Amino acid sequence: MRNPVVTGASNKLAKAQEVTAAKGARAAVPLYLEAADALLQEGHADAAAAALHDLLNLREKKRGLFGAKEINPLGEERLAIARRFATLTHQATVTDTILELLGTLAAEFPDEPAVRFANAEALYRAAYIADAIDEYRYCAHLDADDGALAARLGELYAVVSRNSEAAESLRRGIMRLREQGSYDGIAGYCARLVEVAPESAADVHDWIYALPEDGFAQQRADVTKALDLVRERNLDDGRWVDVEERLATLHEEVYAPVVSPPIAEDWAVTEAVAQATGSDEMSVLLAGSTTETEETFVPVSDNGTTDYSLAQEPPVIKGAEGLQVSAGRVEPTESVDLEEEQPEPVEAVRETASEAAPPVRSTAPLAGSPLPPGLAAYTRRKGDTLYAAGDFAGAAPCYERLLKAGFDPEIGSLLLDCYTQSGRSGQSGELAMQLADAYAALGEVDKAVDVLSLVLQYMPNASLEQRRAELLATAGR
Numbered sequence: 001m002r003n004p005v006v007t008g009a010s011n012k013l014a015k016a017q018e019v020t021a022a023k024g025a026r027a028a029v030p031l032y033l034e035a036a037d038a039l040l041q042e043g044h045a046d047a048a049a050a051a052l053h054d055l056l057n058l059r060e061k062k063r064g065l066f067g068a069k070e071i072n073p074l075g076e077e078r079l080a081i082a083r084r085f086a087t088l089t090h091q092a093t094v095t096d097t098i099l100e101l102l103g104t105l106a107a108e109f110p111d112e113p114a115v116r117f118a119n120a121e122a123l124y125r126a127a128y129i130a131d132a133i134d135e136y137r138y139c140a141h142l143d144a145d146d147g148a149l150a151a152r153l154g155e156l157y158a159v160v161s162r163n164s165e166a167a168e169s170l171r172r173g174i175m176r177l178r179e180q181g182s183y184d185g186i187a188g189y190c191a192r193l194v195e196v197a198p199e200s201a202a203d204v205h206d207w208i209y210a211l212p213e214d215g216f217a218q219q220r221a222d223v224t225k226a227l228d229l230v231r232e233r234n235l236d237d238g239r240w241v242d243v244e245e246r247l248a249t250l251h252e253e254v255y256a257p258v259v260s261p262p263i264a265e266d267w268a269v270t271e272a273v274a275q276a277t278g279s280d281e282m283s284v285l286l287a288g289s290t291t292e293t294e295e296t297f298v299p300v301s302d303n304g305t306t307d308y309s310l311a312q313e314p315p316v317i318k319g320a321e322g323l324q325v326s327a328g329r330v331e332p333t334e335s336v337d338l339e340e341e342q343p344e345p346v347e348a349v350r351e352t353a354s355e356a357a358p359p360v361r362s363t364a365p366l367a368g369s370p371l372p373p374g375l376a377a378y379t380r381r382k383g384d385t386l387y388a389a390g391d392f393a394g395a396a397p398c399y400e401r402l403l404k405a406g407f408d409p410e411i412g413s414l415l416l417d418c419y420t421q422s423g424r425s426g427q428s429g430e431l432a433m434q435l436a437d438a439y440a441a442l443g444e445v446d447k448a449v450d451v452l453s454l455v456l457q458y459m460p461n462a463s464l465e466q467r468r469a470e471l472l473a474t475a476g477r
Contacts, residue, residue, distance in 0.1 A: 009038035013051055025058050025073040033084060040088065049092035052085040053101055082109060086118035094125045103378045113142075119378075128375065129160055130397070134382070140169075147176030151189040158196050167197035174207060183215035187222035194229045201235040209243055217250050376402065383414070392418040409438050409447075416451065425459045436467060445475045 016031035032055050039048035082105045089098055102119040109115050120135030136153045151173025157166035170193045190204040208223055227243055230236050383398030399415035412435045419428040432455040439448035452468040
């Protein structure tokens with residue numbers, strides 16, 4: 001009896017694996033690509049991505065002058081496989097292993113467009129919104145004429161309540177798409193523009209009504225959404241009746257509604273994220289860094305066109321302490337300050353050095369799940385780049401995220417320097433105590449004393465002074 005699990009695609013994959021074992025991975029590259037395409041055609045996008053994931057992670061030992069080392073055996077074929085894998089991840093489920101490999105490939109091929117865009121989308125779909133915004137920003141910076149990319153970036157800005165940037169990016173994207181005669185997704189972008197910039201309702205009306213017949217019909221759901229938003233917010237000056245009449249002429253059985261993929265179906269998500277900014281503990285990371293000193297990534301499409309479709313299910317946004325957000329629900333587990341903390345200037349901290357600061361006590365490192373290695377490497381690289389450029393406020397959230405995943409004294413020292421350079425005295429004291437305890441536990445008492453001494457230069461504090469005296473006594477000094 002024929003095994004029902006065996007399909008044409010699985011046979012192709014088995015053949016590729018056999019050739020790899022017999023002749024090496026490079027000889028099997030065409031077979032793997034063929035197997036991946038066959039798996040995708042059978043509706044197994046996850047399996048197709050997994051096949052190429054395993055191929056890209058293959059290692060062989062190679063002897064050299066300084067001993068044997070492990071290398072990937074694909075050689076020049078590795079880039080072609082990386083491009084195809086990146087394309088497949090748009091349809092596959094985003095997992096930690098995919099995030100890890102995309103991060104590795106992004107570092108290995110920093111100028112490869114398909115890999116960079118796939119990394120940006122995967123970060124979004126995994127709910128790392130701040131990192132996704134950074135990646136999309138560089139995509140938009142690289143290709144200033146890509147209207148769809150500019151509009152997508154506007155949607156992401158809207159998710160984190162950066163409404164002025166969202167409106168500007170959405171408007172720019174819509175205008176470019178219209179100039180290029182490309183109307184896909186415009187109605188959805190228009191609806192989001194009404195949400196973040198109600199004063200744009202008149203322009204949105206003109207853009208929607210100017211859609212060609214096919215485009216208007218295919219986007220009827222988004223057109224309806226835009227109309228509903230305008231009416232709900234009392235923005236209709238009487239002109240939207242023509243859009244309503246045009247909708248009424250459509251035959252639903254002829255035109256199935258095509259809804260642009262949502263970034264957040266319920267705008268309560270946006271409101272919740274807006275609250276998740278600023279904290280006396282390690283700051284939440286949703287706003288991200290938007291400085292011009294960030295590492296320049298170069299994502300474009302490998303074939304001149306890019307699929308900007310995002311996940312159909314809105315993500316749970318990660319990084320907000322005590323907040324779980326997903327489409328249609330907001331569940332804060334503790335109060336979150338609405339105002340973002342404004343760091344004091346360093347000089348202001350020094351002027352008030354004579355004033356007694358409140359007691360500082362060491363707190364245990366915040367428990368968190370380890371970041372996927374690829375994402376951890378990306379976050380560290382970004383933080384180090386901003387730190388080296390003197391952007392301490394931008395580097396701090398990167399180091400905070402790494403520390404939340406697991407306390408590391410090296411990262412803690414960098415973050416402490418960011419805090420002191422930015423004048424964040426309260427956070428400096430708490431982190432200094434925690435870092436001193438970590439060094440003391442490792443038997444490095446001198447480093448623990450130095451950390452406390454550094455912070456005491458800026459903010460005299462009884463708790464820090466007491467802990468420093470205890471450490472000096474322990475060291476016999």
